[in-house]
Amino acid sequence: MGKLVSILMIVLGLVVGFAGAYLAMPIIRPGYVDELRSRLDSLGMPPDTSMAVVDSVASVSARPATPDTMSSMYEELQRVRRQAEALAKQNAQLASRIDSILGTQSDVSKLAATLGAMEDRDLEDLVQTLDEKVLIAVYTQSSRKNQARLLSKIPPDKAARLIKALFDERRSQH
Numbered sequence: 001m002g003k004l005v006s007i008l009m010i011v012l013g014l015v016v017g018f019a020g021a022y023l024a025m026p027i028i029r030p031g032y033v034d035e036l037r038s039r040l041d042s043l044g045m046p047p048d049t050s051m052a053v054v055d056s057v058a059s060v061s062a063r064p065a066t067p068d069t070m071s072s073m074y075e076e077l078q079r080v081r082r083q084a085e086a087l088a089k090q091n092a093q094l095a096s097r098i099d100s101i102l103g104t105q106s107d108v109s110k111l112a113a114t115l116g117a118m119e120d121r122d123l124e125d126l127v128q129t130l131d132e133k134v135l136i137a138v139y140t141q142s143s144r145k146n147q148a149r150l151l152s153k154i155p156p157d158k159a160a161r162l163i164k165a166l167f168d169e170r171r172s173q174h
Contacts, residue, residue, distance in 0.1 A: 004098060004099070005095055008094075105141070108137045109141045112138045112141040112142040115138060115146065116142060116146040116149070124153040128153070128154060128155065128158075132165065135150070135154070135162060136166060136169075139151075139162065139166070151163075
């Protein structure tokens, strides 16, 4: 978990670093923005938010430094900072969701292994009472042999619903 958070923080740092570089580009090398824009246009890439920031900063920095332009540059900087803060917050939320999903997957894998080790009669009694969503999660984490055992221990109508749900899920992924 800590490794994943570290990786996400490194990626966020790189994004913030590149955003800073884009903000400084028009000041350091004004022609580079046009070069970059023409390269992206030749690739047929749609404009993204980073290019929108480059465009807005380039238009602000192209004007002479007066109190009005300094004020507008400051406002633009504040807007970019708010965007960066929102992205950092979204990143933290995504990291939390990833941790939750990984924890759930681990629990389901342990449950699938436990069910695989159960005696047939005990397994049959248990899987008939499981919720279909839990049964689907356990089924997908089980070995092929245990998947066959699970299907053989549930009523045919429930097995049919399970197979249909799995089929629909795989079809929606492709």
